Amino acid sequence: MTIDQRICELVAQVSRVSPDQIQPNSDLYRDLGIDSLRTLELVATLETELGVAIPEIELLGLKTPRDIADKIAFFANIPAP
Amino acid sequence: MTILFISMSGVRIVSQSLKELGITLPGFVERGEVISSLPSLAGLTLAACTPGDVEFRYREVDDITQHGLETDVDLVALSTFTAMAYDCYALADRYRSVGTPVVIGGLHATLMPQEAKAHSDAVCVGEGEPVWPRIVDDARQRRLKPFYRASTRYRYDLSTAPVPRYELLDISRYNRLTVQTSRGCPLDCEFCAASKVLGRYRIKPVKQVMQEIDRIARLWDHPFLELADDNTFVNKAWAKAFLKEMAKRDIPWFTEADVSVADDPELIELLAKSGCRQVLIGFESIFSESLDNLDRSNWKWKRRDQYRRAIDSLQSHGISVNGCFILGLDGDTPDSFEKIRDFILETNLLESQVTVLTPFPNTRLYHRLKQEGRLFEETFWDRCTLFDLNFYPKQMSPAELEEGMMFLFRELYNQQIYARRRRHYVDIQKRLHTAA
Numbered sequence: 001m002t003i004d005q006r007i008c009e010l011v012a013q014v015s016r017v018s019p020d021q022i023q024p025n026s027d028l029y030r031d032l033g034i035d036s037l038r039t040l041e042l043v044a045t046l047e048t049e050l051g052v053a054i055p056e057i058e059l060l061g062l063k064t065p066r067d068i069a070d071k072i073a074f075f076a077n078i079p080a081p
Numbered sequence: 082m083t084i085l086f087i088s089m090s091g092v093r094i095v096s097q098s099l100k101e102l103g104i105t106l107p108g109f110v111e112r113g114e115v116i117s118s119l120p121s122l123a124g125l126t127l128a129a130c131t132p133g134d135v136e137f138r139y140r141e142v143d144d145i146t147q148h149g150l151e152t153d154v155d156l157v158a159l160s161t162f163t164a165m166a167y168d169c170y171a172l173a174d175r176y177r178s179v180g181t182p183v184v185i186g187g188l189h190a191t192l193m194p195q196e197a198k199a200h201s202d203a204v205c206v207g208e209g210e211p212v213w214p215r216i217v218d219d220a221r222q223r224r225l226k227p228f229y230r231a232s233t234r235y236r237y238d239l240s241t242a243p244v245p246r247y248e249l250l251d252i253s254r255y256n257r258l259t260v261q262t263s264r265g266c267p268l269d270c271e272f273c274a275a276s277k278v279l280g281r282y283r284i285k286p287v288k289q290v291m292q293e294i295d296r297i298a299r300l301w302d303h304p305f306l307e308l309a310d311d312n313t314f315v316n317k318a319w320a321k322a323f324l325k326e327m328a329k330r331d332i333p334w335f336t337e338a339d340v341s342v343a344d345d346p347e348l349i350e351l352l353a354k355s356g357c358r359q360v361l362i363g364f365e366s367i368f369s370e371s372l373d374n375l376d377r378s379n380w381k382w383k384r385r386d387q388y389r390r391a392i393d394s395l396q397s398h399g400i401s402v403n404g405c406f407i408l409g410l411d412g413d414t415p416d417s418f419e420k421i422r423d424f425i426l427e428t429n430l431l432e433s434q435v436t437v438l439t440p441f442p443n444t445r446l447y448h449r450l451k452q453e454g455r456l457f458e459e460t461f462w463d464r465c466t467l468f469d470l471n472f473y474p475k476q477m478s479p480a481e482l483e484e485g486m487m488f489l490f491r492e493l494y495n496q497q498i499y500a501r502r503r504r505h506y507v508d509i510q511k512r513l514h515t516a517a
Contacts, residue, residue: 016331017303033303035256037358037401038333040503044510055500 003073007065010049014042024066042068052076082221083136085154086128088121089161089169089187090141095469096483102490122259122309123160123187123209125245130213135221139249145172152179156220159201160187163274163441163465170200177202182225184216189462191278192443198227207231207278208264210242239264239285244293252301257335259309260297262290262323266312268339268376270365271449272407274441275311282315287322298332308336315339320348327355337361340384343391353398359432360395361403364388367424370412392428399513401431401506408489409438409482411475418485422492429505435489436467437482 001009004024012019015032028034034042043054046068052075062068094100120141128137138154142165145151157176161169166189173183177200186205190197197204203225205212212229219225231237247258265279297304313336314320320342327334333356340362343349352360365381366372372382392402406421425433440447440456442465450456455473464471474482492498 015303029256030253033256033305035305040507041510044507044514047507048511048514 003069004066006050007046007069007072010045011042011065011068014038014045022065024069025064027063028065029063046072050076082134082156082217083138083154084131084156084158084217084220085138085140085151086121086124086158086160087140087142087145087172088124089159089165089172090119090121091143091165093164093463093466095464095466099468099483099487099490102487118255119257119259119307120250120255121160122245122261124158125247125249126243127158127209127213128246128249129243130210131217132214135217137246137249139246141254142168142172150175150179152176152181154181156217157181157183159183159185161185161189162187163189163192163462166193166196166462168463170197173200182220182223184220184225188274188278189442192274192441194228203227203229205229208237211237236280236283237264239283240289242285242289244296247297247300257305257307258297258301259307260290260293261285261309262313263310263315267315268312268378268380270363270376270381271374272438272441272444272446273311274444277444279311282312284316284319287319287326290323291326294327294330294332298330304332306332306334308334310337313338314342314348317345317348321351324348324351324355324357327357330356332356333358335359335361337363339363339381340387340391343387343394346394349394349398349400352395352400357400359401359403361405361434362391363405365405365407366410366412367406367421368410368412368417371410371417373412375410388424389428392430396429396431396506396509399510403432403434404428404430405434405436407436407438408486409470409472409474413474413482414476415481415485418488422489425493426498426502429502431502431506433493435486435493437470437486438472439465439467440472441465 008022008024009019011032012022015034017032022032026032046052047054050072052072054072054075058071062071124139128139131137159169159173169185173185176183182202184203184205185197185201186209190204191206194204194206203216204227205216206228208231211231216229263282263284265282266273266276267282269276294306297306335358338360342360365375367385367388369382369385372385373379375381392404395402404425440450442462450472457471461471470479470483473479
């Protein structure tokens with residue numbers, strides 16, 4: 001599983017949107033209804049499931065699962081997808 | 082016949098310095114965006130009370146501002162809160178000048194019906210549902226009466242309320258939809274306009290509330306609900322029945338309640354399982370001198386010692402608390418602001434709303450301050466924004482109060498503090514996630 005797919009899976013878990021409806025370039029807010037409160041749930045889920053520490057301020061302004069994957073790659077020091 | 086309903090929505094601040102500071106603070110901007118994009122439940126409810134042969138259009142006031150007047154209609158209905166009253170009157174005047182009759186209703190028109198009448202053909206005083214069919218019928222026959230008043234003796238029975246016509250909305254424009262489960266609040270605080278207008282506290286049967294929520298869920302793939310209540314969990318038995326139904330639906334939601342929501346561990350468990358993401362609680366003050374006699378039975382004064390425990394109980398279950406504090410109450414002094422900041426930071430409130438005491442027209446607070454000679458002016462409705470000062474505080478100067486509010490804005494809503502408070506909530510979510 002690629003990091004893109006894994007992020008989409010975790011975004012699906014938080015947004016309650018079916019994983020097959022989530023694409024790396026889906027809009028978190030407009031397409032998936034992830035508002036600021038649910039962004040925090042998403043940060044918690046990402047940190048727990050992926051074992052990375054992400055300053056939540058870094059996730060503000062990220063628009064898509066792909067953006068998140070890029071940011072996680074940066075913080076986990078792994079190659080971006 | 083075609084009726085155009087225009088919602089006078091939006092968040093306002095008159096003070097330029099506060100406006101300039103506010104837009105630089107993420108915590109302030111975020112809540113402002115949420116509030117300003119809530120649709121008007123009044124319009125959607127009146128649409129549901131409108132006879133089937135009448136076309137009903139719903140618009141936000143920004144639509145009219147951007148695209149101009151829609152004049153191919155037979156009646157314009159406007160609903161406004163106090164800060165937008167003058168904008169509402171200006172819009173009403175424009176419509177009447179092109180020959181379209183106007184009816185004004187809502188909270189402000191109910192508090193100031195004669196004033197609203199000067200800008201309209203008819204005023205709907207009090208709750209709209211009981212009188213709306215009559216207004217439509219009279220408008221159709223071109224014989225609108227100046228005032229339509231719902232009986233104050235027999236308050237509208239919410240069990241007969243129709244499901245609001247959510248399908249009139251372009252849902253992609255909204256980040257939350259509103260559902261009303263109750264009207265009024267038994268606490269009857271001195272400053273509260275809603276308590277005065279809505280009267281006795283009433284709840285909607287759970288089954289009926291769920292019909293409304295299910296209607297929204299059919300229209301919107303990923304709904305977020307905001308309960309348009311003043312105090313949702315007054316009746317704990319109703320609350321538990323409602324929460325059990327919400328738990329079956331997995332829909333995130335937000336509401337407003339008093340601190341007693343945290344009294345009962347079972348209720349907190351049910352809240353957490355129900356999808357409740359945030360409860361807004363009107364703490365009003367942390368000072369006993371400021372809370373004294375704020376409401377009729379001094380309920381909030383008696384509850385002051387429970388604030389910290391209530392915040393911790395709710396937030397540790399993953400339900401964030403948005404704590405509301407009013408500045409400028411009679412017990413407040415220039416020393417109050419630092420103490421309020423410390424309380425908010427110590428309790429790790431995820432969100433806080435700091436507003437200035439506002440004497441809305443015709444409330445007990447308005448009349449008391451007027452009698453004491455403490456109002457700057459008698460009418461100042463565009464300044465009833467909750468952020469603009471309109472009276473002389475008791476124990477400090479107006480400048481001290483305004484500076485204190487700016488101090489709290491900078492201290493509470495800046496990016497660093499905002500991030501710290503969010504981190505606390507993320508850590509709670511991680512603990513809950515791991516435990517699950």
